[in-house]
Amino acid sequence: MDPRIERHAEILVDYSIEAEAGDEVVVSAAPEAEDLVVAIAEKLGERGANLTTKLSSSRAGRAHMNAKDEEDITENAVERAMTETTDAFVYIRSNRNSYEFSDVPPEKMTATQRANKETSEIRMGKRWVLTQFPTEADAQNAEMPTDVYEGFVWNAINRDWQEQYDHQAQFTEMLDEASEVHIVSGDTTDIRMNVEGMRAANDHGKHNMPAGEVFTAPNPESVEGEVLFDMPLVTRGREVTNVRLVFEGGEVVEHSADKNEDLLTAMLDTDEGARRLGELGIGMNRGIDRFTKNMLFDEKMGDTVHMAIGRAIDENVPEGKEANDSAVHTDMIVDMSEDSYIELDGEVVQRDGTFKFEDGFGA
Template structure:
């Protein structure tokens, strides 16, 4: 087997979920990721864990959602029971067709998320990690050769995550102590938000692989201003381009997109919390050096900021604070490589993608 796959599996089992003897571990993956599932299964066996493998198929999901009446969509009780019983889950993405869900009604996608919201919340309390296995379809979406894409993926994943943690912790400490964040990019993005009392988190391979971001939760009613997300959002098999959101009192009061605006509208209409921000994240993985239309990688890319409408991540919300609640959590990206800056409490801490603690930073 490719040693890069072996290393990938080792990171997931030993570093991300820290598998132990007797753990009940669920591995969810499509058929295209079989090699990684095999490597993970061997690692889990060596550590004495119990493994349940669950087949994921976007083709099957498409067939189901297109056939079912929206009013018949209900919570998946079997999935909930499995989620309650497991100790950890490794979820793997690998596309045969990255646009397989493109002709599913957005309202049905919103409905299935709402109905399974409690199961998702239970899963988030377990040890979990989400990762990517490279496929020809994903290489094509990234406009790369298969070999080049494989190298790109494993260069982003098979890293020294402790070293990455140390690098990111410099910004985590700055953000954790801040009260107000001000983000400007060109003349299209100028937004302020309070993060006072929230907890900044250092994403270093425990939940996402690849990792490489520092993120926090805005106070839900504090977001003011306008944001143009100038990198495409790819979700539910469709691309939403040039998303523009205007916030007042923390709520999206205006929105537009150059492409698939109906999908954006459907997401915002999922529930009350879908019109507020649940996350502010800053990409810091320099091993991700190009946009590939895959949010698992793109949001970690250096020189970017991302914001998520919808649910706040529990890790960011200390006891006694209120984070945003929603059935969705959808990240969107702003390019910060030129004519851009991030201010924390009035001090510039990043300009044109370079941090105050990095070589090349200009005040």
């Protein structure tokens, strides 16, 4: 077996979910990722954990959703029961066709998210990690040769995550102590938000692989200004480009997109919380050096920020603070590599993608 696969399985089992004897672990993957599933299974067996494998099939999911009437969409009781009895989850993405869900009506997708919102919340309180297994389809989306893409993926996810944590901790501390965040990129993005009292989190491989971001939650009603997400969003099997959002009093009051604006509208109309920001994230993984139309990687890329409409992440919101609540959580990205800066309480802490604690800041 490819030693890079074995190394990643070890990271997932020992570092990400910290599997122990007696743990009930669910591994969900498509057939394309069988080698990684096998490597994980071996590691779990060595540690005395129990394994349940779950087949993930985008073709089956599409067929089911297209055949089902929207009024028949209800909570998946089996998924709920499994989630309640599982200690840890490993989710593996391995696309055969990234656009398999492209003809599923957005309304059905949002209805499914609403129906299974409580299950999702239970899962978020467990040990879980989402990772990527490289496929030819993903390489094609990234416009890269297959072997080059494989190297890109393994370089991004098989890292020294403790070292990454230490690097990111410098910005985590700065963001955690800040009240006002001001983000400017060219003449298309100028947005402010208040993060006072929220917790900044250091993403270093416990939930997402690759990791490599620092993120927080804005106070829901504080977001003001305009943002152009100039990197494409691929979600629900469709590509949405040049998303423009205008915020007043924390709420999206204007929106547009050059492509698939109807999908953007459906997401914003999911519920009241979908029109507010639940997350601000700053990408800091220098092992991700190019945009590949895969949000799991793209949002961690250095020289970017991302913002998510919808649900706030629990670890960002201390007891007593208001958390934005929604059935959706959709990240979108702004390129910060040129003519851009981030201010914390009026001090520029990043310029053109370089932080004040990195070489070249202000050059």
